[in-house]
Amino acid sequence: MRREFTAISAFSMLIAFMAGAVLCMQIAHVRMPPEWNLSAPVLWTLEAAIFGTVVYAWRPAVTIVGWLLGIAGLLVVRLGLTAGAAAGLTAMHGTESTLLATQETATAVPRLCAVVFSAMICYPLRSFLPERPARKPADRRRFAESAAVKSATAAGAADRGLLIVTVKDRGATAEQTPKPRSEAYEAPPLPTPEVEGSIELPLSAVLAELPRETVTEKVRAMSASQTVSIPLEAIIPQLREARVTFSIAQIMEWLPSRVRKALVQPTDLSLDDDSVELLLELIVPQLPPGSLALPSPSPPPWADVDLSEGVVFATTT
């Protein structure tokens, strides 16, 4: 049962039903001018339109089936109300007036009164109406899509202790991108030094990143002492992302021709779409001086303090 539907809801529905029936009984005695009487088809259409609008207002994302079910449910409750009012009138005026009572409660005003009360009675049940599944947000977080997320999620899934918490914190993965409301922090643009030249990576290290099926024993044998020359201009712009990746096609271009010819290309491998990541620890130590130059320090105002005369915590030796 849905959380929204409680015993209090059921009780309030019962009270509303009784109040609605009594009000219909009272209104049934009111004699309206003849020109106010609407024909039966008009009344049914009006009721259906009101119920349709009410269901849509309650659940804008309701499915078509849910919408029709909602209208049908409201109609049933409305009929129940007028029938209850007719039964009440019959009980007060004797059994011979059953037909009369039914006719009286089927006129426009008692019916519209019953329509309003039907909506009140059924309101707590709105959460049972089926809804269309929500669309995935188009703008997904770069952070949540990253490989680190996948690996950490996989690691978390393997940890029994964490699985329990995943349930408690399930909102974390489905969160939408936070909407910055203030001027966001912007790191100063890093200069891109115009560095010419290339760095030499061990061929074995590059081959280790290629799909295993492409590298034959013959290639491995010839990779022992060879290196691959990779131009710095292709590397430096990627360093600020802490990841240096190239498409396999690009790596192939830099490989010695003898090695390139000896590689095997599996049918399911796309040279342009599949990429390999080269190890930072092989690249960064070889960078020429100035490659990681930062702009001149621009610490925010709060950083302009003398740290030598600061807070002291009483510590043990």
Place this chain on the structure above:
Amino acid sequence: MASINYALKEISCKIVYYGPGMCGKTTNLQYIHQRTLADKRGNMVSLATPGERTLFFDFLPLEASQIHGFRTKFQLYTVPGQVMYNSTRKLVLRGVDGIIFVCDSQWEKMRENLESFRNLIDNLASYSYSLETIPYVVQYNKRDLPNIAPVEYTQYLINPRQVPSFESIAIHGDGVFESLNAACTMVLAHLSQKQKAGVA
């Protein structure tokens, strides 16, 4: 945000240790807890998995020396570094006064450091906070491990503004109090600046 109780002559500030998973945030707090005098600190609350991963956050209340006659109290928090606990990280950042961003110096963690730092910026922005206005220091942790990136490269990634940064080996306590003292000093100085400007 920081609270100042003039009647009790007390200042209370919130410092958050932020960083990727397993970078040493809890280790920092554990070392501080071990090394501070018992009457100057409260109990450390730590909710962790059997694998020593922070589940919700760690909390350590700490009292520092008196400044201008005011007792200064710091509440130290860590966040769970694992990427899936972003809502918890965001919650812990609410009302933060200062941040110690802990980097894992190992090569293979460089990308995670960067993503965590960007996540910090995003989460702060969701509260209309910004690193422009919240004092922070950067701690390059695990400097004793063999497979570490040079500080220059980590600085290039995480700290292009060149705010105060510290190399550390949190498990031995190296750089732990230096980072904390710097962050706390900047927080108090910033608070004082805001008081003077009539903002706080």
